[in-house]
Amino acid sequence: MPKFDLYDGHRDLMAHLKGFCSKMRGAGGKEELLMAYFRLSLRGTALEWYTRQDHSIWYTWDDLVQAFACHFQYNHEIVPDRLSLTKIEKKPSESFREYVFRWREQAARVDPPMKESEMVDYFLQALEPTYFGHLVSAICKSFNEVVKMGGMVEEWLKSNKIMSYSAIKTTTQAIQNVEENFHPVGESYTNLFHRLRQLDMLRPIESKLPNPPPKNLDYSMSCEYCSGTLGHDTEKCWHLKNAIQELIDTNWIEVQTPEAPNINQNPLPIHQEINMIETVH
Ligand SMILES: [Zn+2]
Numbered sequence: 001m002p003k004f005d006l007y008d009g010h011r012d013l014m015a016h017l018k019g020f021c022s023k024m025r026g027a028g029g030k031e032e033l034l035m036a037y038f039r040l041s042l043r044g045t046a047l048e049w050y051t052r053q054d055h056s057i058w059y060t061w062d063d064l065v066q067a068f069a070c071h072f073q074y075n076h077e078i079v080p081d082r083l084s085l086t087k088i089e090k091k092p093s094e095s096f097r098e099y100v101f102r103w104r105e106q107a108a109r110v111d112p113p114m115k116e117s118e119m120v121d122y123f124l125q126a127l128e129p130t131y132f133g134h135l136v137s138a139i140c141k142s143f144n145e146v147v148k149m150g151g152m153v154e155e156w157l158k159s160n161k162i163m164s165y166s167a168i169k170t171t172t173q174a175i176q177n178v179e180e181n182f183h184p185v186g187e188s189y190t191n192l193f194h195r196l197r198q199l200d201m202l203r204p205i206e207s208k209l210p211n212p213p214p215k216n217l218d219y220s221m222s223c224e225y226c227s228g229t230l231g232h233d234t235e236k237c238w239h240l241k242n243a244i245q246e247l248i249d250t251n252w253i254e255v256q257t258p259e260a261p262n263i264n265q266n267p268l269p270i271h272q273e274i275n276m277i278e279t280v281h
Pocket residue numbers: 223224225226229232233234237238239240
């Protein structure tokens with residue numbers, strides 16, 4: 001009696017069938033013998049499946065193999081090709097190293113084998129945008145160097161030295177959403193602030209830099225509304241935009257924008273800003 005490798009329903013079924021047949025051939029395997037012994041090469045879910053079947057409908061070995069292959073075909077091993085390598089993504093739960101290991105395992109199975117430069121090429125294409133952006137310059141380097149750089153990017157992400165692409169996207173979208181919620185003022189926020197300040201409707205607010213200040217703070221900009229606080233300019237100041245929006249929402253000021261021309265068809269061109277805003281109260 002040949003000693004079979006037992007198939008549990010999870011591995012490559014073609015490999016199992018080949019192995020089984022070659023062992024049976026050694027034992028002078030006829031079709032009836034193949035059918036009789038096949039059961040002995042199964043265990044676990046595969047054996048469970050086998051015992052549940054109606055064996056009376058299997059007249060030939062082919063019938064049995066067909067039923068077996070139909071049921072377990074999802075295990076038929078697909079050898080990765082070059083393109084499929086670019087679709088192996090890093091799971092959020094795995095470290096960069098684990099991901100590289102998994103990716104490289106698949107890359108090793110590609111036929112014909114890849115050169116190192118080709119492997120780097122495909123690996124970069126598989127990376128998510130954050131890693132891709134930081135590693136694309138490594139295109140001419142060795143695979144190991146790329147892996148080392150990837151590890152660094154992972155560290156930077158963890159220590160918040162860099163922002164992930166998806167976080168940047170979310171932030172940008174959030175900013176856009178907020179900006180869309182601001183009523184267009186038809187002139188620059190800086191100008192509007194100057195005029196509202198003259199009318200004593202807005203005064204600069206106390207604003208302090210967070211301590212420690214953000215690493216990427218741009219010290220060349222300062223905001224008049226935030227009493228000269230560095231890092232952003234008056235035009236982009238959220239506090240100012242919010243304050244002006246508040247004045248609009250509470251009807252303290254009325255802004256007439258080119259999109260919403262004033263009802264008297266005021267013929268003055270829009271750059272005559274004094275006509276763009278009226279104090280209601
Ligand atoms: Zn400000």
